[in-house]
Amino acid sequence: QVTLVESGGGLVQAGGSLGLSCAASGRPFSVYAMGWFRQAPGKEREFLAVIGRSGTIRSYADSVKGRYTISRDNAKNTVYLQMNSLKPEDTAVYYCAATTRALSTTTSEYTYWGQGAQVTVSS
Numbered sequence: 001q002v003t004l005v006e007s008g009g010g011l012v013q014a015g016g017s018l019g020l021s022c023a024a025s026g027r028p029f030s031v032y033a034m035g036w037f038r039q040a041p042g043k044e045r046e047f048l049a050v051i052g053r054s055g056t057i058r059s060y061a062d063s064v065k066g067r068y069t070i071s072r073d074n075a076k077n078t079v080y081l082q083m084n085s086l087k088p089e090d091t092a093v094y095y096c097a098a099t100t101r102a103l104s105t106t107t108s109e110y111t112y113w114g115q116g117a118q119v120t121v122s123s
Contacts, residue, residue, distance in 0.1 A: 002026040002112040004096050009117030020081040022096030022114055029077040033099050036081045038092035047105045059103055086121045094119050
Protein backbone atom coordinates (compact mmCIF):
# COMPACT_ATOMS: atom_id res chain seq x y z
CA GLN A 1 0.00 0.00 0.00
CA VAL A 2 1.24 3.49 -0.89
CA THR A 3 -0.24 6.76 0.30
CA LEU A 4 0.30 9.85 -1.83
CA VAL A 5 -0.30 13.40 -0.63
CA GLU A 6 -0.09 16.39 -2.97
CA SER A 7 0.68 19.91 -1.87
CA GLY A 8 1.44 23.26 -3.45
CA GLY A 9 -1.67 24.02 -5.48
CA GLY A 10 -3.28 27.41 -5.54
CA LEU A 11 -4.20 30.44 -7.60
CA VAL A 12 -1.78 32.04 -10.04
CA GLN A 13 -2.05 34.56 -12.85
CA ALA A 14 -1.57 33.53 -16.45
CA GLY A 15 2.11 33.43 -17.33
CA GLY A 16 3.08 32.63 -13.78
CA SER A 17 4.63 29.56 -12.19
CA LEU A 18 3.59 27.08 -9.56
CA GLY A 19 5.17 24.00 -8.07
CA LEU A 20 3.48 20.84 -6.83
CA SER A 21 4.89 18.21 -4.50
CA CYS A 22 3.71 14.69 -3.86
CA ALA A 23 4.94 12.88 -0.77
CA ALA A 24 4.73 9.11 -0.67
CA SER A 25 4.59 6.74 2.28
CA GLY A 26 4.30 3.00 2.52
CA ARG A 27 6.11 0.65 0.19
CA PRO A 28 9.56 1.66 -1.10
CA PHE A 29 9.10 4.72 -3.28
CA SER A 30 11.85 3.86 -5.73
CA VAL A 31 10.06 0.77 -7.09
CA TYR A 32 7.43 2.95 -8.73
CA ALA A 33 7.40 5.15 -11.77
CA MET A 34 5.52 8.32 -10.83
CA GLY A 35 3.12 10.29 -12.96
CA TRP A 36 1.18 13.53 -12.85
CA PHE A 37 -2.32 13.88 -14.24
CA ARG A 38 -5.00 16.54 -14.19
CA GLN A 39 -8.74 16.69 -14.50
CA ALA A 40 -10.74 19.75 -15.41
CA PRO A 41 -14.48 19.97 -14.76
CA GLY A 42 -16.43 17.92 -17.28
CA LYS A 43 -13.29 16.43 -18.81
CA GLU A 44 -11.48 13.12 -18.53
CA ARG A 45 -8.35 12.74 -16.48
CA GLU A 46 -5.37 13.74 -18.62
CA PHE A 47 -1.80 12.44 -18.52
CA LEU A 48 0.81 15.16 -18.07
CA ALA A 49 4.19 13.66 -17.21
CA VAL A 50 5.89 10.51 -15.96
CA ILE A 51 9.30 9.88 -14.45
CA GLY A 52 11.09 6.57 -14.20
CA ARG A 53 12.19 4.90 -10.99
CA SER A 54 15.67 6.37 -10.94
CA GLY A 55 14.60 9.76 -12.24
CA THR A 56 16.75 9.69 -15.34
CA ILE A 57 13.95 9.10 -17.85
CA ARG A 58 10.96 11.40 -18.25
CA SER A 59 8.12 11.77 -20.70
CA TYR A 60 5.61 14.58 -21.20
CA ALA A 61 2.30 15.18 -22.88
CA ASP A 62 2.54 17.56 -25.82
CA SER A 63 0.23 20.01 -24.05
CA VAL A 64 2.80 20.68 -21.31
CA LYS A 65 6.13 19.85 -22.95
CA GLY A 66 8.57 22.70 -22.50
CA ARG A 67 6.48 24.30 -19.74
CA TYR A 68 6.28 21.58 -17.07
CA THR A 69 9.12 19.67 -15.45
CA ILE A 70 8.76 16.48 -13.45
CA SER A 71 11.43 15.43 -10.98
CA ARG A 72 11.80 13.14 -7.99
CA ASP A 73 13.90 12.75 -4.89
CA ASN A 74 13.93 9.12 -3.82
CA ALA A 75 15.67 9.97 -0.56
CA LYS A 76 12.69 12.15 0.36
CA ASN A 77 10.04 9.88 -1.20
CA THR A 78 8.76 12.87 -3.14
CA VAL A 79 7.91 13.68 -6.74
CA TYR A 80 7.59 17.23 -8.01
CA LEU A 81 5.93 19.07 -10.85
CA GLN A 82 7.21 22.52 -11.73
CA MET A 83 4.75 24.41 -13.92
CA ASN A 84 5.81 27.51 -15.84
CA SER A 85 4.09 29.79 -18.35
CA LEU A 86 0.72 28.76 -16.97
CA LYS A 87 -2.42 29.32 -19.00
CA PRO A 88 -6.08 29.53 -17.94
CA GLU A 89 -6.65 26.19 -19.66
CA ASP A 90 -4.22 24.60 -17.20
CA THR A 91 -6.84 25.07 -14.50
CA ALA A 92 -7.70 21.65 -13.06
CA VAL A 93 -7.28 19.32 -10.14
CA TYR A 94 -3.80 17.85 -10.34
CA TYR A 95 -3.05 14.30 -9.20
CA CYS A 96 0.12 12.35 -8.65
CA ALA A 97 0.05 8.60 -9.09
CA ALA A 98 2.30 5.56 -8.79
CA THR A 99 2.68 2.65 -11.18
CA THR A 100 4.84 -0.44 -11.52
CA ARG A 101 4.56 -0.08 -15.31
CA ALA A 102 7.62 1.72 -16.60
CA LEU A 103 6.81 5.19 -17.96
CA SER A 104 3.12 4.49 -18.39
CA THR A 105 0.93 7.27 -19.76
CA THR A 106 -2.29 5.31 -19.20
CA THR A 107 -4.52 6.20 -16.27
CA SER A 108 -5.69 2.63 -15.74
CA GLU A 109 -2.13 1.38 -15.24
CA TYR A 110 -1.62 3.51 -12.14
CA THR A 111 -2.36 1.77 -8.87
CA TYR A 112 -2.10 4.51 -6.28
CA TRP A 113 -3.42 8.06 -6.47
CA GLY A 114 -3.21 11.16 -4.36
CA GLN A 115 -6.23 13.16 -3.29
CA GLY A 116 -5.59 15.95 -5.78
CA ALA A 117 -4.52 19.57 -5.59
CA GLN A 118 -6.46 22.43 -7.16
CA VAL A 119 -4.58 24.68 -9.57
CA THR A 120 -6.40 27.74 -10.83
CA VAL A 121 -4.91 30.04 -13.45
CA SER A 122 -6.58 33.41 -13.85
CA SER A 123 -6.50 35.38 -17.09
